Amino acid sequence: MPERIEPLAIAACSATSALGHGLAAQLEALRSGRxxxxxxxxxxxxxxxxxGRVAGVEDAALPAPLAHWDCRNNRLAWLGLRxxxxxxxxxxxxxxxxxxxxxxxxxxxxxxxxxxxxxxRRLDHGHFPEDLQRPEIHTPHSLAAFVADATGIxxxxxxxxxxxxxxxxxxxxxxxxxRLGLADAALVGGVDTLCDSVLFGFHSLELVSRQACRPxxxxxxxxxxxxxxxxxxxxxxxxxxxxxxxxGHGESSDAHHMSTPHPEGRGAQAALDDALAxxxxxxxxxxxxxxxxxxxxxxxxxxxxxxxxxxxxxxxxSTKGFTGHTLGAAGALEAVFALLAIEHGIVxxxxxxxxxxxxxxxxxxxxxxxxxxxxxLSNSFGFGGNNACLVFGRGAAA
Amino acid sequence: xxxxxxxxxxxxxxxxxxxxxWQRLQAIFRGExxxxxxxxxxxxxxxxxAAERRRAPDGVxxxxxxxxxxxxxxxxxxxxxxxxxxxxxxxxAITDYVCETLAxxxxxxxxxxxxxxVLNAPAGYWTIATGCTTASSAVTAHHxxxxxxxxxxxxxxxxxxxxVVFAxxxxxxSGPLAEMTRTTLAFGMALLLQPDGNGxxxxxxALRPGAAEPVRVVTWPAVAGDNxxxxxxxxxxxxxxxxxxxNLRLPLSSGLSxxxxxxx
Numbered sequence: 001m002p003e004r005i006e007p008l009a010i011a012a013c014s015a016t017s018a019l020g021h022g023l024a025a026q027l028e029a030l031r032s033g034r035x036x037x038x039x040x041x042x043x044x045x046x047x048x049x050x051x052g053r054v055a056g057v058e059d060a061a062l063p064a065p066l067a068h069w070d071c072r073n074n075r076l077a078w079l080g081l082r083x084x085x086x087x088x089x090x091x092x093x094x095x096x097x098x099x100x101x102x103x104x105x106x107x108x109x110x111x112x113x114x115x116x117x118x119x120x121r122r123l124d125h126g127h128f129p130e131d132l133q134r135p136e137i138h139t140p141h142s143l144a145a146f147v148a149d150a151t152g153i154x155x156x157x158x159x160x161x162x163x164x165x166x167x168x169x170x171x172x173x174x175x176x177x178x179r180l181g182l183a184d185a186a187l188v189g190g191v192d193t194l195c196d197s198v199l200f201g202f203h204s205l206e207l208v209s210r211q212a213c214r215p216x217x218x219x220x221x222x223x224x225x226x227x228x229x230x231x232x233x234x235x236x237x238x239x240x241x242x243x244x245x246x247x248g249h250g251e252s253s254d255a256h257h258m259s260t261p262h263p264e265g266r267g268a269q270a271a272l273d274d275a276l277a278x279x280x281x282x283x284x285x286x287x288x289x290x291x292x293x294x295x296x297x298x299x300x301x302x303x304x305x306x307x308x309x310x311x312x313x314x315x316x317x318s319t320k321g322f323t324g325h326t327l328g329a330a331g332a333l334e335a336v337f338a339l340l341a342i343e344h345g346i347v348x349x350x351x352x353x354x355x356x357x358x359x360x361x362x363x364x365x366x367x368x369x370x371x372x373x374x375x376x377l378s379n380s381f382g383f384g385g386n387n388a389c390l391v392f393g394r395g396a397a398a
Numbered sequence: 399x400x401x402x403x404x405x406x407x408x409x410x411x412x413x414x415x416x417x418x419x420w421q422r423l424q425a426i427f428r429g430e431x432x433x434x435x436x437x438x439x440x441x442x443x444x445x446x447x448a449a450e451r452r453r454a455p456d457g458v459x460x461x462x463x464x465x466x467x468x469x470x471x472x473x474x475x476x477x478x479x480x481x482x483x484x485x486x487x488x489x490x491a492i493t494d495y496v497c498e499t500l501a502x503x504x505x506x507x508x509x510x511x512x513x514x515x516v517l518n519a520p521a522g523y524w525t526i527a528t529g530c531t532t533a534s535s536a537v538t539a540h541h542x543x544x545x546x547x548x549x550x551x552x553x554x555x556x557x558x559x560x561x562v563v564f565a566x567x568x569x570x571x572s573g574p575l576a577e578m579t580r581t582t583l584a585f586g587m588a589l590l591l592q593p594d595g596n597g598x599x600x601x602x603x604a605l606r607p608g609a610a611e612p613v614r615v616v617t618w619p620a621v622a623g624d625n626x627x628x629x630x631x632x633x634x635x636x637x638x639x640x641x642x643x644x645n646l647r648l649p650l651s652s653g654l655s656x657x658x659x660x661x662x
Contacts (some may be wrong), residue, residue, distance in 0.1 A: 002558065045504045100607050100653040109516065113493070116575065120497040123574055138578040140488060140517055141540035154653030156605070158546045159538045161488075161517035169535060173550060176557035180403065182549075182605060197496055200504040201512035251533035253525035255477075259513045270531060383513055384522025386534060 001273065004280040007245040008175055009237045009395065011185070012089035014080060015336040017228040017323040018052035022083035027340055030348040033368050035322045037212045037224050043199045044121065050212045051194060052226025052324025054079070069146040071115035071137045073108070073193040077147055080191065080229025089233050090151045093185040096239070099154035103183035104144055105174050107160045107167030107190035109328030109382075112142040114195035143191050155183050161328065163382030164292075165251075166190055167230070168331025171390055172249035174234050185239075189231030190332035198225055198327060205259060213295035213325070215318035216304065216360045217353040220295045226324025230332035232339075242398050244342045247375070247391040248279025254385025265302040267387040268379065272306060275389040281375055284311045286391075288341045288371075289363075290334045290378040293318020293350070294325050303379065304360040315365040321352030331380040331388060338376035338392050347371050402659070403556050408598035409474070409590030411467030411565070412635060413441045413460055414621045415583050420467055420635075427617065427639035441586070445476075446527045453510065454523055456584060457489040457569045461520035462527065464588035465565045472590035472598075474561055476528035479590075480554055481521060482535045484547025484566045486627045487579050488517045494573030520567070532560075541612075544627035544634075545648040545656045548589075552603055555593045562591050566631050580624035587631045599638060600661040610647040610655035634658070 014022060018036025019029035029036065037050040060079040062070050081087055093102050119132040127133075136145060144159045156177060160169050167190020174186035192198075202208045202225060209222035234246060252274065254267035261268070276283060289310065291303055295318070307316060319337050326333050337348055347365045350356075356364050378390045410420045416433025417423040418441070425431035443451055443459035445466040451459065461483055469476045487493075492515045499507050513519070518536035525534050533554070539546035544566045551564035567586030571579040592598065612626055613633045622629035630648050637644045641662045650656040 043504070044500070047504075100605075100651070113497075116493070116578075117497050117500050120501040120574065123501075126574055128574060128577065133578070135578040135580075136540070138575065139486070139538070139540045141538045141543070145540060148652065154651050156546060156549055156654065157539060157542070157651050158550055160535060161538060162521065162534075162536050163516045163518055172533075173535075173553070176553045179557050180553055182553060196500040196504055197512075197515070200500060200507045201496070201509075201515070203505075204507045204509040204512055206509075251535075253521070253531055253534045255525045255529050255531050257526065258519070258522050267531060382518070383516050384518045384534075385525060386518055386521065 001277040005278045007237055007247050008178060008234045009240040009243040009245055010339055011233045011235045011240040011243055012086055013232040013336050013339055014084035014086045015230040015333050016054060016080040016083055017333055018054060018226055019322055021079060027344060029322060031346055031368050033349055033351060035351050037324055042194045044196050047199055047203060048210050049208050050224045052224060053194060054227050066150055068134060071112040073112040073114060073143060073191060074146045076193050076227060076229045077143055077191045080231060081150060086231055090187055093233060093235060094152060097184035099152055101155055101184040102153045103155040103174055103177050103186040104148050104153045104157040105170040105186060105188050106144040106147060107170045107328050107331060108143050108192050109161060109163050109166055110192060110195055110197055111140045112137045113197050114193060117196050153187060162386040163384060164327050164330055165380040165382035165386045165388040166328040166331060168380035168388035168390055169251060171246055172251055175249060185235040187231060187233055190329035191229040192326055192328040193227045207296050212352055213320055214352040215293035215295040215320050215350055216300050216357050216364055218355045218357055220297060220300060222296055223294045224324040226326045228323060228326035228329040228333040230329055230336045242395045244339050244395050245393050247281060247393045248275045250274025250389045252387045256385050259383055260298055261302045261381060265305045267385055268306055268381060271387040271389040275391045279391040281391055283309055286310055286314050286375050286377055287373040288347050288376040289314060289316040290338045291316050291318040292379045292381045293320055295320060304357055307360055307363045310363060312362050314363060315347045316363040317348050317350035317365045319348050334378045335390055338378045341373040341376050342392060342394055345370055345372050402602045402604040405552055405555060405601045406592040406595060406598040407589050407601050408592050409468035409472030410638060411464035411588035413463050414585045424639040427636045446523060450523060455489050455492055455514045457567060458520050458523045460569060460584055460586040461565050461567045462524055464586040465524055465563050468588035468590040469563055474590060477530050479561050479563050480533040481524060481563045482537060482547060482551035483520045484537050484543045486540060486543045486568050486625055487581060489515055489519060490569055490579055491572045494575050498573060541626040542650060544630040545650045549656055551591055555591045559593050564589050564591055566627060568625055568628060582623040583621050585621045585628045587635055602659040604657045606655050606657045607653060608655060609652055610649045612649055
């Protein structure tokens, strides 16, 4: 088992999803049980399903000096960066430590491939149309390169792209850089936008539900795809002693199948064990678990096998019924939900589930409920059997 | 400058057209051999089970081949070694296929091609083939993918006190996307990084303020092509082949470079 790590402060965070722009909108929706899924009005050809689309992405024009980064994914990133004082918090970290001492590690599964798809729809005699002849947006690093430019961060910059665990793993990579003294702060997060690749790709795998997804419901029949931008600024705890903390992280591989989880959840269990060991937290101390809970028959069946490890007082929920599965952004978005649970004393409900799977029912939070949360976990599992688990905890009392 | 951190390279893998393994590439760098005329057009990737090898796209075969060479040379069991797979562009032929199919007839998209399109396809196939249940990752940083990926792998090795296999691979561009990605030939390399111990080649890494100049291609321009990650990987491999104490500075970000000291 790994050794315990020094916690890091979440000096700032924000999220923008189908629930709205910024933390207040996420909190209001999670508290009231108001979901954000709507009929698919996005794909370039009809596809009957519900999607978690962020309102106003198209209107988030980039300022002129950043205009060469323009694409829908970077517009969502730009929209997300300007919530909750995040740009100011990053500027503060740059002031404290220097621009090269702040790292940038972001997760995404498809980045700005929507722009590449668009270029293929508008080929001009076999060539990309002139407005899309910008190599910097036809790469999976487009998002992180844009955010580095937009924030002035000059430290190590990296994109992690391990499908749906991408933006959970960024917390682990950032923690290692800070532990080794290679950075003093890190902006981490994830941004993924709706695009044909994921809508038709998951449809081809027969994983997309025609209705709003129903995580952990006995009748669940697939995912609803969403989009989101979520960020967190990590620093040593002395900078923000009262802020909630990253206590631990665990990563593992299923070594089983490219698109199906290990039947006994072997990798998920290992990621959970690692994360708890690094946090130095006993499983009985966990108050809330934000489950991966994609609402595919297989994911939820396997993930439910983890629940008996927790005390029956532990509450668990998937929030994908609110936002859809935001893929490469899901790890960071749901980390922010876990942080909101700690900061505001709420347990987000498992929206969309009316007939809970019996194996999960004792732990599932079906209604929004106020509750003190000191320790919250977030699970993220991706294609290729790539798993990550994060542990967050309360900061020092004010 | 950050405090340098020290690793050892105890295994090396490489594949390029005409140089199907590190021994051959090393001999080419030393002027002792030429590229093989009759070299296989695709990496062998024999660590993948036959059925998986048939299904696997070229980038996966390439990554599996070089990672297997590196772990084999180091004599470590890949089942217990975390892995970091870096790539500038990922599976370019599949991206071309996906975008072309979506533009023409989106409902015809192949499910296998879709799950092979993720940047972590090499990590997925590799962990399945080797039974590796520890951490695996897939990273990119466009033209800085080699330096940023190497830093990620080295940081993992040092922070977690474990060997790590690092691979950096890109396949050739195809279709209309090729004008944006400009990678002419497939090239991959892998290093088995040890945080301590003996043997192999010592590699000291440090972050230095100030962006370095990109590596000028001195070796094998056809393979380095317009892909800076390949050019930088080849630069490091040519120094490792030379087996002399040497230094390499690579651009890492707009304000930092990655300094390497190589001590055989």
